[in-house]
Amino acid sequence: MPEVEIVEVGPRDGLQNIATFVPTETKVEFIRRLIDAGFKRMELGSFVSPSAIPQMRDMEEVIAALGPLPDDVRGMVLTPNLKGFQRAVAAGLENPIFVLSMSESHNQSNVRRSVDASIKDLAATLETMDPDRKLNVRVGLATCFHCPFEGVMEESVILKTIERIVSLRSGMDYTISDTTGMATPAHVRSLAEKCIAAFGDDASFGFHGHDTAGFGVANILAAREAGVTSFDTAAAGLGGCPFAPGATGNIPSEDIVYLFERLGVSTGIDLEKLLAAGVMITDASGAKIASHTQAIPRARLFADLNGTPPRDAQAN
Amino acid sequence: MPEVEIVEVGPRDGLQNIATFVPTETKVEFIRRLIDAGFKRMELGSFVSPSAIPQMRDMEEVIAALGPLPDDVRGMVLTPNLKGFQRAVAAGLENPIFVLSMSESHNQSNVRRSVDASIKDLAATLETMDPDRKLNVRVGLATCFHCPFEGVMEESVILKTIERIVSLRSGMDYTISDTTGMATPAHVRSLAEKCIAAFGDDASFGFHGHDTAGFGVANILAAREAGVTSFDTAAAGLGGCPFAPGATGNIPSEDIVYLFERLGVSTGIDLEKLLAAGVMITDASGAKIASHTQAIPRARLFADLNGTPPRDAQAN
Numbered sequence: 001m002p003e004v005e006i007v008e009v010g011p012r013d014g015l016q017n018i019a020t021f022v023p024t025e026t027k028v029e030f031i032r033r034l035i036d037a038g039f040k041r042m043e044l045g046s047f048v049s050p051s052a053i054p055q056m057r058d059m060e061e062v063i064a065a066l067g068p069l070p071d072d073v074r075g076m077v078l079t080p081n082l083k084g085f086q087r088a089v090a091a092g093l094e095n096p097i098f099v100l101s102m103s104e105s106h107n108q109s110n111v112r113r114s115v116d117a118s119i120k121d122l123a124a125t126l127e128t129m130d131p132d133r134k135l136n137v138r139v140g141l142a143t144c145f146h147c148p149f150e151g152v153m154e155e156s157v158i159l160k161t162i163e164r165i166v167s168l169r170s171g172m173d174y175t176i177s178d179t180t181g182m183a184t185p186a187h188v189r190s191l192a193e194k195c196i197a198a199f200g201d202d203a204s205f206g207f208h209g210h211d212t213a214g215f216g217v218a219n220i221l222a223a224r225e226a227g228v229t230s231f232d233t234a235a236a237g238l239g240g241c242p243f244a245p246g247a248t249g250n251i252p253s254e255d256i257v258y259l260f261e262r263l264g265v266s267t268g269i270d271l272e273k274l275l276a277a278g279v280m281i282t283d284a285s286g287a288k289i290a291s292h293t294q295a296i297p298r299a300r301l302f303a304d305l306n307g308t309p310p311r312d313a314q315a316n
Numbered sequence: 317m318p319e320v321e322i323v324e325v326g327p328r329d330g331l332q333n334i335a336t337f338v339p340t341e342t343k344v345e346f347i348r349r350l351i352d353a354g355f356k357r358m359e360l361g362s363f364v365s366p367s368a369i370p371q372m373r374d375m376e377e378v379i380a381a382l383g384p385l386p387d388d389v390r391g392m393v394l395t396p397n398l399k400g401f402q403r404a405v406a407a408g409l410e411n412p413i414f415v416l417s418m419s420e421s422h423n424q425s426n427v428r429r430s431v432d433a434s435i436k437d438l439a440a441t442l443e444t445m446d447p448d449r450k451l452n453v454r455v456g457l458a459t460c461f462h463c464p465f466e467g468v469m470e471e472s473v474i475l476k477t478i479e480r481i482v483s484l485r486s487g488m489d490y491t492i493s494d495t496t497g498m499a500t501p502a503h504v505r506s507l508a509e510k511c512i513a514a515f516g517d518d519a520s521f522g523f524h525g526h527d528t529a530g531f532g533v534a535n536i537l538a539a540r541e542a543g544v545t546s547f548d549t550a551a552a553g554l555g556g557c558p559f560a561p562g563a564t565g566n567i568p569s570e571d572i573v574y575l576f577e578r579l580g581v582s583t584g585i586d587l588e589k590l591l592a593a594g595v596m597i598t599d600a601s602g603a604k605i606a607s608h609t610q611a612i613p614r615a616r617l618f619a620d621l622n623g624t625p626p627r628d629a630q631a632n
Contacts, residue, residue: 151620182612182620184578185537214571214608218534221501255530262500292530296498304467304498 002268004260005041005230006253007206008034010281012043012078013250014238016055018287024058028065030281031075034235037273041074043097043232047084063091076138080111085125089135098122099140100165102158103147106179110142115161123168138173139165140208144191145183155191162195170202175232178219181212181249185222192226206230209251211237211290216251217259231256236278237290252291254278261305271305272298318584320576321357321546322569323522324350326597328359328394329566330554332371334603340374344381346597350551351389353589359413359548360391363400379407392454396427401441405451414438415456416481418474419463422495426458431477439484454489455481456524460507461499471507478511486518491548494535497528497565501538508542522546525567527553527606532567533575547572552594553606568607570594577621587621588614 011031015022022030027045034042044066050057059077069075076095079085088096100118101107107115122139129135143150144158162174176192188207195205207223209216209232220231234250257269275294282289293301327347331338338346343361350358360382366373375393385391392411395401404412416434417423423431438455445451459466460474478490492508504523511521523539525532525548536547550566573585591610598605609617 146620148616152623182616184575185534186579212608212612213574214533214568215575217530218501218537221534252530258529259500259531263502292528296528300464300498304462307468 002266003229004224004265004267005206006039006257006260006267006269007230007232008039008042008235008253009208009232009250010034010043010234010236010238010253012045012056013232014234014236014281014287015285016046016048016053017240017249018055018238018285020285020287021055021057022281022285024061024065026281026284027058027062030235030277030284031062031066033273033277033280035070035073036270037277038267038269040072040268041076041230044075044077046078046080047087047091048078048080060087060091063093074136076136078140079125082121082125082128086128089129094134095136095138097138097140098125099142101142101147101179102153102161103143103150105149106143106147109149119161119164119168122165126169136173137169138175140175140177141165142177142179144176145178145187146180148180152187155194158191159194159198162199166199166203173204173206173230175206175208176223176228177208177232178210179208181210181216183209183215183219185215185218188219189222189226192223192228196227200227204230206232208232210239210249211251212249217255220251220256220259235274235291236282236287236294238278238281238285238287250290252278252293254291254293258293258301258305272302318582319545320540320581320583321522322355322573322576322583322585323546323548324355324358324551324569325524325548325566326350326359326550326552326554326569328361328372328392329548330550330552330597330603331601332362332364332369333556333565334371334554334601336601336603337371337373338597338601340377340381342597342600343374343378346551346593346600347378347382347391349589349593349596351386352586353593354583354585356388356584357390357392357546360393362394362396363403363407364394364396376403376407379409390452394456395441398437398441398444402444405445410450411452411454413454413456414441415458417458417463417495418469418477419459419466421465422459422463425465435477435480435484438481442485452489453485454491456491456493457481458493458495460492461494461503462496464496468503471510474507475510475514478515482515482519489520489522489546491522491524492539492544493524493548494526495524497526497532499525499531499535501531501534504535505538505542508539508544512543516543520546522548524548526555526565527567528565533571536567536572536575551590551607552598552603552610554594554597554601554603566606568594568609570607570609574609574617574621588618 046056077088078097209219233253237252239249362372394413525535549569553568555565
């Protein structure tokens with residue numbers, strides 16, 4: 001049983017933020033490779049408006065081509081509203097992610113409604129759920145630390161909003177999200193500690209970061225120190241930065257798997273297969289590899305994991 | 317008085333690891349801008365063999381063109397051996413850095429002698445020093461965590477070697493160096509704690525990291541948690557990676573200054589001037605900007621530092 005869970009978000013938060021439309025069969029191949037690498041929970045894509053996010057316009061085809069996932073793999077899809085949620089459920093998906101922003105202005109910009117309206121949407125969405133059908137709902141809490149319009153967010157405001165959402169239904173998963181990638185490690189540790197202390201009995205919290213300011217790795221370690229054990233990352237660091245088009249955004253899965261394995265914390269992920277999946281998707285999409293680990297010679301990388309010097313070094 | 321000291325190493329560890337030879341006047345302009353940005357201690361270059369490192373072949377000219385530095389600025393030069401040390405002292409420099417590796421094979425590869433021979437060299441170097449002339453000697457302890465040939469280093473071996481060096485003379489500065497950039501934050505914290513506990517009365521310890529595995533920021537925070545308050549970084553993340561030619565290597569000064577200032581820890585550095593120095597030297601040298609902070613729009617960056625939303629965001 002792995003000690004931390006690495007949630008792969010490349011097929012969603014990665015591919016929806018790069019310029020190229022990635023063909024359905026490439027998406028499917030990428031997802032299959034990630035499953036083969038050992039990911040047990042991943043974001044497969046978004047049920048969003050194809051005009052808003054054309055990169056995700058083939059979601060139904062991706063899901064159909066994938067077919068049933070292995071029993072122990074939870075494929076999640078992001079649904080920003082009731083309509084997306086219903087599309088996802090109709091496609092047979094049991095793991096919807098409902099996303100809303102903690103910041104009023106970001107929520108308006110992202111889903112064109114107030115935070116209050118989004119919470120009511122979520123309540124209505126939960127009510128439409130067939131009580132006999134087991135659905136694992138994840139709530140993505142965007143802009144928990146920093147908003148592109150409002151700057152640094154107030155913790156007390158965030159905690160009050162989370163309290164309202166948690167009170168809708170117990171047992172849901174949440175991602176405390178640093179949407180802009182501008183949170184500091186101290187801020188991440190502090191909010192994660194408070195969320196777990198206040199709502200930990202009714203809710204479980206993962207951390208979703210970005211690497212905009214270069215604090216991604218440090219933020220994941222800070223979240224872990226606060227008691228978080230589930231982390232969103234993307235193969236090859238796939239995805240865009242919310243400020244700088246073309247810059248890197250998501251925290252690279254390879255770097256986090258490598259970090260935890262070096263620290264002796266098991267992830268359950270096969271790093272070699274993950275590295276290959278990252279190379280495959282960047283080759284196929286033209287996206288840049290943002291992972292540091294990908295640039296390290298494989299012999300060096302695996303020698304350090306195994307505790308022995310690489311063969312070429314021994315010969316030196 | 318700043319709470320942490322950021323030691324700029326771009327003119328040395330940055331420029332000596334890029335392919336281009338940077339003209340003397342550009343080096344001087346870069347160093348002047350860094351001083352203007354507020355750095356009080358920096359590596360100006362290396363007194364090394366011009367055939368081994370041609371990028372540093374104009375060290376004497378750089379020092380002469382710079383002229384006397386402001387009284388509160390300590391310009392350091394790296395000297396790998398007695399000959400380099402004597403050249404530096406002859407050039408009027410009072411802040412030599414003597415560098416040796418903790419790993420036998422890296423020391424052989426780097427300075428073609430055993431660790432024992434390097435320690436004897438250092439002892440001889442210290443003996444040549446005119447007791448009436450005040451010299452601030454810094455000792456760069458390379459490969460404290462990880463060696464490109466031997467892999468992960470044993471703490472007990474490192475501590476024994478450091479003990480031998482500290483016993484040569486009290487009051488010297490040291491940099492615990494992650495030369496390959498492959499150290500984990502836990503390893504950095506652990507060794508830094510042990511060094512300070514064992515030798516903190518006779519020696520002061522800074523941390524010199526690299527960002528090869530993407531752990532640079534986390535490693536600096538880990539060193540700080542252990543009690544280290546001095547950190548080596550390079551403007552724009554200038555420099556090469558010891559494994560991947562062309563990849564980034566040094567931890568970007570901008571990202572660390574921005575991190576500490578966001579955390580409310582004063583650095584004494586003017587971030588705007590530092591950003592401009594990073595742009596200037598990468599423009600002039602053709603080197604890639606590896607700093608995350610450089611890619612964030614300035615309005616956003618400074619709004620968050622000042623605690624107010626940026627003007628364009630307020631209008632949204």
